[in-house]
Amino acid sequence: MLSPDAAQQTALHRAAHFGSFGAIELCLRFTSLKIHTKDSLGNSPLHAAAANFHVGCLRLMVTHPRFESTSHIYLRTKNKADKSPLILLKDCIEQLAAKKQAGSTVTVSENDLYAYLYQETIPVQLLFLADKARET
Secondary structure, three states: OOOOOOOOOOHHHHHHHHOOHHHHHHHHHHOOOOOOOOOOOOOOHHHHHHHOOOHHHHHHHHOOOOOOOOHHHHOOOOOOOOOOHHHHHHHHHHHHHHHHOOOOOOOOOHHHHHHHHHHOOOOHHHHHHHHHHHHO
């Protein structure tokens, strides 16, 4: 299970994709899996969590003691589609806003996203979206 699959995804990729907080904790605690390991499409577990709006899982990975000092670099690392985890998270937020409020736009800066991930400071525009995400 710890070996990458045919698409070069690890157990950490899969746990991040499905938002399995507990599985991510186990992977980080008991394995040598890394948050920046890329699959065949250039996606890391951070990309998987961000693309699926699993912010708690993303926060767990970037604040883990093994990666905390370098995770800001991994949040900017682009996949083969030229998207970083930060860009994917921003896209997800904007798509969710458009879906919930037709015609509205939400702009979230990178500084807001960093504060959200590292300091648990929730930007006002995300409070509304987080409540709406739970409703879907």
